[in-house]
Amino acid sequence: MIPIRYNIRSLAVRKTTTFATAAGIALVVFVLAASQMLSNGIRNTLGRAGEPDHAIVLRKGSDNEMSSNLETKTINLIYAAPGVKRDEGGQPLGVSELQLVIALEKPGTGGQVSNVSVRGTTDNVLKYRNHVKIVAGRAIQPGADEAMIGTRLRGQFAGLDLGQSFEIKKNLKLKVVGIFEAQGSAQESEVWTDLEIVRSAFGREGLVSSVSVALESAAKFDAFRVAMESDKQLGLQAYSETAYYEKQSEGTAGLVTFLGGAIVFFFSVGAIIGAMITMYAAVSHRKREVGTLRALGFSRLTILFSFLLEAILLSLLGGIIGAAASLSMGLVHFSMMNFNSWSEVSFSFDPAPDIIISAIVLGGFMGILGGLFPAIQASRTSPVEAMRE
Amino acid sequence: MNLASIALKNTRRNLFRTVLTVIGVGVAMLAFLLIRTVLTAWLVSAEYAAQDRLATRHKVTFIMTLPKRYVEDIRKLPGIQGATWMNWFGAKLPGHEDAFFGTFAVDPQSFLEVYDEIVVPAEHKTKWIENRRGALVGAQTARQFGWKVGDKVILEGTIFPGQWEFIVEGIYSASRKSIDQQSFYFHWNYMNDSLPASQQEQIGWIASKVPDAGQAATLAKKIDELFEPRDIQTLSMSERAMNTSFLGMISTLLDAMQIVSIVILIIMMLILGNTIAMGVRERTREYGVLRAIGFLPKHLSTFILVEAGVLGLLGGGLGLLAGFFLINYGVGRVMEETFTGLFPYFRVATQDMVISMVLSVALAVIASIVPAYNASKLHVTDALRKLG
Numbered sequence: 001m002i003p004i005r006y007n008i009r010s011l012a013v014r015k016t017t018t019f020a021t022a023a024g025i026a027l028v029v030f031v032l033a034a035s036q037m038l039s040n041g042i043r044n045t046l047g048r049a050g051e052p053d054h055a056i057v058l059r060k061g062s063d064n065e066m067s068s069n070l071e072t073k074t075i076n077l078i079y080a081a082p083g084v085k086r087d088e089g090g091q092p093l094g095v096s097e098l099q100l101v102i103a104l105e106k107p108g109t110g111g112q113v114s115n116v117s118v119r120g121t122t123d124n125v126l127k128y129r130n131h132v133k134i135v136a137g138r139a140i141q142p143g144a145d146e147a148m149i150g151t152r153l154r155g156q157f158a159g160l161d162l163g164q165s166f167e168i169k170k171n172l173k174l175k176v177v178g179i180f181e182a183q184g185s186a187q188e189s190e191v192w193t194d195l196e197i198v199r200s201a202f203g204r205e206g207l208v209s210s211v212s213v214a215l216e217s218a219a220k221f222d223a224f225r226v227a228m229e230s231d232k233q234l235g236l237q238a239y240s241e242t243a244y245y246e247k248q249s250e251g252t253a254g255l256v257t258f259l260g261g262a263i264v265f266f267f268s269v270g271a272i273i274g275a276m277i278t279m280y281a282a283v284s285h286r287k288r289e290v291g292t293l294r295a296l297g298f299s300r301l302t303i304l305f306s307f308l309l310e311a312i313l314l315s316l317l318g319g320i321i322g323a324a325a326s327l328s329m330g331l332v333h334f335s336m337m338n339f340n341s342w343s344e345v346s347f348s349f350d351p352a353p354d355i356i357i358s359a360i361v362l363g364g365f366m367g368i369l370g371g372l373f374p375a376i377q378a379s380r381t382s383p384v385e386a387m388r389e
Numbered sequence: 390m391n392l393a394s395i396a397l398k399n400t401r402r403n404l405f406r407t408v409l410t411v412i413g414v415g416v417a418m419l420a421f422l423l424i425r426t427v428l429t430a431w432l433v434s435a436e437y438a439a440q441d442r443l444a445t446r447h448k449v450t451f452i453m454t455l456p457k458r459y460v461e462d463i464r465k466l467p468g469i470q471g472a473t474w475m476n477w478f479g480a481k482l483p484g485h486e487d488a489f490f491g492t493f494a495v496d497p498q499s500f501l502e503v504y505d506e507i508v509v510p511a512e513h514k515t516k517w518i519e520n521r522r523g524a525l526v527g528a529q530t531a532r533q534f535g536w537k538v539g540d541k542v543i544l545e546g547t548i549f550p551g552q553w554e555f556i557v558e559g560i561y562s563a564s565r566k567s568i569d570q571q572s573f574y575f576h577w578n579y580m581n582d583s584l585p586a587s588q589q590e591q592i593g594w595i596a597s598k599v600p601d602a603g604q605a606a607t608l609a610k611k612i613d614e615l616f617e618p619r620d621i622q623t624l625s626m627s628e629r630a631m632n633t634s635f636l637g638m639i640s641t642l643l644d645a646m647q648i649v650s651i652v653i654l655i656i657m658m659l660i661l662g663n664t665i666a667m668g669v670r671e672r673t674r675e676y677g678v679l680r681a682i683g684f685l686p687k688h689l690s691t692f693i694l695v696e697a698g699v700l701g702l703l704g705g706g707l708g709l710l711a712g713f714f715l716i717n718y719g720v721g722r723v724m725e726e727t728f729t730g731l732f733p734y735f736r737v738a739t740q741d742m743v744i745s746m747v748l749s750v751a752l753a754v755i756a757s758i759v760p761a762y763n764a765s766k767l768h769v770t771d772a773l774r775k776l777g
Contacts, residue, residue: 016663017663017666021659024660027655027656028656059550061545061547061550067479067548100452100453102449102450103451109637112637167449168449169449202453259646262423267420269413270657273412273660274660276409277410277667278663280405280406280409281671334645336639336642337639344638
């Protein structure tokens with residue numbers, strides 16, 4: 001076998017060309033990893049809001065909370081359903097909520113407005129969603145004109161920061177008294193306030209969008225769902241929270257995956273061609289060397305393998321640079337409209353080991369594709385002809 | 390034989406590499422063109438939106454409704470040439486839940502007056518206005534589901550639950566691009582009468598016609614002032630302004646695509662610069678000879694720059710040709726059919742064609758500046774001494 005050192009030195013000798021080719025591959029790997037990280041981030045952000053042993057009930061036919069309407073009388077029916085967990089006091093553990101979006105001004109854009117998701121909720125919400133933690137200020141008081149906001153909203157909209165206030169209706173201002181974290185989920189881009197305030201501000205007395213309940217265990221969900229959906233008159237539909245939030249992330253994550261995939265496809269073709277040009281040049285440049293190697297007794301297969309290895313080394317170098325650069329995207333927050341709720345949600349680029357590994361593997365694969373034909377050409381070199389050149 | 394023809398001949402020296410490079414540049418330009426077209430298509434959807442029609446909605450949240458009497462108040466305002474109202478109905482076709490088309494409850498008579506770019510044959514128009522369960526369907530949606538006038542269509546409500554039965558009474562097309570040809574319009578009364586009393590007489594938004602674009606902002610402000618003292622305040626803006634603000638909400642996505650399109654150009658420059666640099670290295674001795682027989686450094690750099698420009702031109706031309714056919718006859722038609730709301734018009738814009746051609750030549754020349762400069766700096770003796 002030809003020592004790997006030979007290939008490494010060959011790459012080092014032609015620094016500029018090696019760098020240009022590796023940079024091309026690095027960009028492809030970077031874009032692939034970054035778009036995968038973003039769609040992973042979107043899935044995490046939207047999907048992490050739910051828990052497997054919690055269920056959410058909407059009106060049948062509604063895709064999301066905003067288009068769902070439930071009347072107060074059904075709330076108690078849901079709480080009384082089989083499998084619903086009860087707290088120490090024997091009270092069912094659940095929240096009934098009214099969710100909608102309001103337009104607020106974005107600071108520094110000259111009066112442009114964007115949509116923020118507002119959730120009117122019951123006072124046991126922090127007990128129900130125990131992954132939510134107040135990190136500044138305090139929780140809202142029942143019935144007070146107060147709100148608490150997710151940490152990612154801070155400063156993103158006019159009036160949304162601790163101690164500031166914003167208008168949800170003419171002459172009705174809510175004061176931000178608390179900031180909460182929710183393990184990076186989409187709830188960190190929501191405003192939470194008292195259910196009754198939202199109801200009266202928007203003329204929705206007696207209505208809620210959804211009822212969420214904790215179940216005794218995830219296994220109880222099927223029985224709970226049957227109980228909810230068997231009464232056709234009520235027209236209810238139950239989802240496990242995990243399934244519901246995953247469904248909410250489908251559209252936006254799908255769009256990013258699609259766009260990212262299409263871009264990566266074109267980029268890869270470009271980078272493979274780049275690697276091919278480089279490797280063909282390397283082969284023709286070193287024709288005499290290859291002839292010498294053949295004359296020394298190295299087999300065709302060894303030479304093919306050596307050049308292929310060189311191409312893979314070259315592309316792995318690019319792959320590793322690209323993957324390392326993509327990790328820096330973890331620091332970036334990407335604020336975009338969520339197509340399901342029509343409100344702005346802040347996403348992050350979430351790296352995962354499999355994303356990074358698959359991106360580097362793709363880099364190496366591009367090296368194989370780009371290097372195969374040049375390597376075959378090299379292995380066909382006739383020693384006599386090559387040395388005559 | 391002039392300098393340029395030597396450069397042209399040089400591209401044929403390593404024909405295989407030239408072909409690969411041209412394909413590489415072509416693919417990059419194709420991707421660039423595709424992204425530019427997506428961006429242009431988005432921006433164009435805002436540009437086509439009407440400037441002389443106002444939309445008035447609930448001030449705080451678009452999911453809340455307005456009282457229907459607001460329509461009459463707007464009609465009385467001086468300067469308003471007509472007003473109509475509608476509700477977003479949000480229904481799906483059973484069996485085709487993923488197919489997206491807008492469903493709207495409208496007041497047929499005033500709707501057709503305000504949206505005068507909607508084209509319906511006169512007889513269909515009267516029949517639709519007369520039939521309370523009649524529907525007016527966009528030509529694209531009708532084609533997609535094979536609907537003809539007289540067909541019965543049942544939709545499943547997502548906001549207003551239940552099965553809703555309609556008769557297709559007309560199929561419309563549009564004389565301007567300010568409205569898509571994909572929506573499903575039906576009688577507002579049909580919906581309103583079927584709702585519980587508490588939800589009746591509520592409307593989603595009001596569309597009103599103003600004499601010209603110049604008066605849109607002033608009249609929008611007048612409307613909002615009119616309702617300021619009432620229970621429910623409004624937010625009015627021209628359809629154009631509304632679309633622009635929608636683009637603002639997805640601006641980060643648009644920015645990300647802009648960045649990606651720049652990255653593509655960098656990849657293109659890397660491929661091209663690499664090819665040129667390799668060619669220069671291989672021809673070092675030859676450049677020594679040329680210098681020795683009296684060619685000046687500027688001649689050498691001209692060879693190299695012209696060669697790069699030719700590669701860029703060929704690659705850009707290939708990408709443009711492929712992109713033009715792919716987008717205008719393939720992807721674009723699919724996009725227009727499936728995402729009409731997002732991309733009513735998905736075609737390569739002339740300006741993007743020009744930009745991509747200019748960029749591919751200009752960037753090719755820029756990518757070869759360093760190799761060209763190095764070649765012009767060569768000492769004749771060094772160049773001649775260089776091996777292989």
